[in-house]
Amino acid sequence: MPGLAPDRPGDALGLVAGGGSLPRLVAEAARASGWRVVVVRIGDGMADDWSGYEGGAYPWGRTGDAIAYMKSCGVQRMVFCGTVSHRPDFRSLIPSFQTLIRLPAALKIVRGGDDRLLRALSRYMERQGFEMLAVQDIVPQLxxxxxxxxxxxxxxxxxxxxxxxxxxxxxxxxxxxxxxxxxxxxxxxxxxxxxxxxxxxxxxxxxxxxxxxxxxxxxxxxxxxxxxxxxxxxxxxxxxxxxxxxxxxxxxxxxxxxxxxxxxxxxxxxxxxxxxxxxxxxxxxxxxxxxxxxxxxxx
Amino acid sequence: MPGLAPDRPGDALGLVAGGGSLPRLVAEAARASGWRVVVVRIGDGMADDWSGYEGGAYPWGRTGDAIAYMKSCGVQRMVFCGTVSHRPDFRSLIPSFQTLIRLPAALKIVRGGDDRLLRALSRYMERQGFEMLAVQDIVPQLxxxxxxxxxxxxxxxxxxxxxxxxxxxxxxxxxxxxxxxxxxxxxxxxxxxxxxxxxxxxxxxxxxxxxxxxxxxxxxxxxxxxxxxxxxxxxxxxxxxxxxxxxxxxxxxxxxxxxxxxxxxxxxxxxxxxxxxxxxxxxxxxxxxxxxxxxxxxx
Structure with a gap:
């Protein structure tokens, strides 16, 4: 059961990583399959150590910057995984400019609650032109x-x-x-x-x-x-x-x-x-x- | 909305009382309607102060004694109310003689879990010849x-x-x-x-x-x-x-x-x-x- 390989070795995979052990498993499997993994840390994963991977930590207010960053890295396909246990509130959404221009959509996403957050965010990402993959596409053996x-x-x-x-x-x-x-x-x-x-x-x-x-x-x-x-x-x-x-x-x-x-x-x-x-x-x-x-x- | 009165003033009402404020409200309303209230304390109500009322506290192992006691008081109608938050386990059922002769039924009741405990106990009481009343029969204004x-x-x-x-x-x-x-x-x-x-x-x-x-x-x-x-x-x-x-x-x-x-x-x-x-x-x-x-x- 091999995981999905990139079209060309070294193609970028955006890993939007919450907390827990799952994002690490996905990153390692993706790298083993030939992906160049770009890690955007969110939620409970914000403070995790991802040295050895490209990427950065993005509070909710900088969602727009995260998107711009991934585009600049050549990311076209993306996986969301890991835990996001804190519901962003309006204070945490005090936006950067990149987020400000997307604020109406961001607010709509936040209303849905933690549980639907990744789902709503991922729909938003699809509208931004990214292809969303599942963890099990990359690591079917899980x-x-x-x-x-x-x-x-x-x-x-x-x-x-x-x-x-x-x-x-x-x-x-x-x-x-x-x-x-x-x-x-x-x-x-x-x-x-x-x-x-x-x-x-x-x-x-x-x-x-x-x-x-x-x-x-x-x-x-x-x-x-x-x-x-x-x-x-x-x-x-x-x-x-x-x-x-x-x-x-x-x-x-x-x-x-x-x-x-x-x-x-x-x-x-x-x-x-x-x-x-x-x-x-x-x-x-x-x-x-x-x-x-x-x-x-x-x- | 008056509560149910006894057929004759002074008829006994068995109040099987768990914890919380509800048993007290029922006892007072029943007494005001002319009942003689006999209080059998169980579950979270075991340690409550019911001075001024006939009755006693009965651990699960003495369920049989509680029944015998109520019959000796002339109880024919009975109300169950109050909280029973601890599920009786087999240790607490080490039975008195009166309970021992009813043990198979008691064990069956305990298996159902806290939530169904009063219901199961009350069905058992009906088989013992008691008529089970609801709290709202006695205190409809609740x-x-x-x-x-x-x-x-x-x-x-x-x-x-x-x-x-x-x-x-x-x-x-x-x-x-x-x-x-x-x-x-x-x-x-x-x-x-x-x-x-x-x-x-x-x-x-x-x-x-x-x-x-x-x-x-x-x-x-x-x-x-x-x-x-x-x-x-x-x-x-x-x-x-x-x-x-x-x-x-x-x-x-x-x-x-x-x-x-x-x-x-x-x-x-x-x-x-x-x-x-x-x-x-x-x-x-x-x-x-x-x-x-x-x-x-x-x-």
Whole structure:
């Protein structure tokens, strides 16, 4: 599964990089495929160390400058990835001249909220003449395979919990809300809003430590793609940090939609999961539902 | 709107009382209607001071004793109310003899999770020959009236946020999950899982203080009855504490399903809401949806 190579070796790829480990994986894979990677740091990635790559950090107020910069680098194709957890507010939009002339569009983008931010920005970029690529175009090997990926398998109770969590995640997804749900066999425990998966898992850990979740009540985490989602942006992902956070929360199985979510460094993730006694399952989307209840190949 | 009176003055009413202010309101109203109120304290209400009332505190392991006690007091009708935030686990069910003979049923009840606990317990009580009454049978004046209850009215942005939050609450309700959602005009911010409304509002306050919710982004809270809900138990409610917690979270409007939710002490609640600049709205259930999107009588 090789990633997309440039038409000519050394063609520029614009990497608009938020926080987390994903932008690095994309940059390395792109470079290995022959791209010249130009990194524009935004959101949580603003302070990350990208030495060794061309690029710069751009606050929201300088979106226009970032575009001008990428054009000057010869960027025609672009990937957005990484986390943007702070919603830009009007103060942070005090614009540079380049941004000022694009202000009406920028304001429209900001209104949509964090969750739709990358999507809205990317539509804007397309109107600016850039071609938007998906992370999985560059690094297809990140896509979650189907079936149980760990030696540890979910048991019957955990299978039931996966079904319940996947159904809830589907309902949330239809409303373009969070992508993650924690459930046990008997009930839904926690639903991701704007706080993100990490903070939701911290909440579950806290509920567990206070006895609000029974000692014998095994909990699963499901991360599910939204049916409304442009799959080029912000696919749900599982990384090393997810495993650590899930283990602290007492999660025993993590399910993610097969082929429509990302595992960031699968060897390390599976090794960490086995060590923590966590099963990882690529959930097959159910064709009968909008968002894929867990079909499951076990009874 | 008088509450249900006993067939004969002095007939016993069993009040199975969890935590919070609601059990006290019910006890006082029942006594004023001529009932002799017998208070069985459970869950978060275990340590509450109920001097002046007959009764006792019963851990889950003594459910059977509570039943025997109420029968000995001549209780035939019973109301369940108040909060039960800790899920009983198997350790807390180490049973008394009276409970032991009922253990299979008790275990079945506990499996359902906090949320269904009162409902399951109450079905069990019916099988024991008790008649289960609703809080609103005893104190009908607690039901939320329709329309805007405060002088402060929601504006157009807040109306849109109410629609979004009510739609999300409806989806959650269909899955028998939480009853509460926080949304702004543009996005759903937080969804209640097992943590309850108070902790969800603390989360929203925290997100706001960290800049994850914009300064100009007004947020509304919707509490909505579940379509699957037996309305005799655990109707969503708004009390003085809700207003305080909502104010800290920066909530500017609270909506609750008219006629299917409770306002606990409406004069005090409305006064506190006006002082905090919060509008309170009784949302009309939309007949076109299972759970009542906010129909609204304003454009």
């Amino acid at each position: 896509l979650t395979p189907g079936g149980t990926l760990t030696r540890r398998m979910p048991d019957a109770d955990e299978e039931q919990a996966l079904v319940l969590a996947a159904r809830a995640a589907g309902r949330l997804g239809e409303l373009d809300i969070g992508q993650a749900v924690v459930a046990s066999r008997d009930r839904v425990i926690a639903l991701e809003g704007i706080e993100g998966t990490r903070e939701m898992l911290q909440r579950v850990a806290d509920l567990k430590s206070r006895g609000r979740i029974g000692r014998s009540e095994r909990c699963v985490l499901v991360k599910s793609v939204k049916p409304t989602q442009d799959e080029r942006f912000d696919l749900p992902s599982i990384g090393g940090a997810t495993i650590e956070e899930a283990a602290v929360a007492g999660i025993t199985v993590i399910g993610a939609t097969a082929g429509r979510s990302l595992v960031l460094g699968i060897d390390d993730v599976l090794e960490a999961a086995e060590a923590a006694g966590i099963a990882i399952v690529g959930l097959e989307p159910d064709p009968g539902t909008a968002n894929g209840d867990h079909g499951g190949d076990r009874p | 039901l939320t009236p329709g329309g805007t209850l405060t002088r402060r009215m929601p504006d157009a942005d807040e109306e849109q946020a109410l629609v979004l939050a009510a739609r999300a609450a409806g989806r959650l309700g269909e899955l028998d999950i939480g009853q509460a959602v926080v949304a702004s005009r543009d996005r759903v911010i937080a969804l209640e899982g097992i943590e309850g409304t108070r902790e969800m509002l603390q989360r929203v306050a925290d997100l706001k203080s960290r800049g994850r919710i914009g300064r100009s982004e007004r947020c509304v809270l919707v509490k909505s009855v579940k379509p699957t809900q037996d309305e005799r138990f655990d109707l969503p409610s708004i009390g003085g504490a809700t207003i305080e917690e909502a104010a800290v979270a920066g909530i500017t409007v609270i909506g609750a399903t008219a006629g299917r939710s409770l306002v606990l002490g409406i004069d005090d609640v409305l006064e506190a809401a006006e002082a905090a600049g919060i509008a309170i709205v009784g949302l009309e259930p939309d007949p076109g949806t299972a759970n009542g999107d906010h129909g609204g009588d304003r454009p």
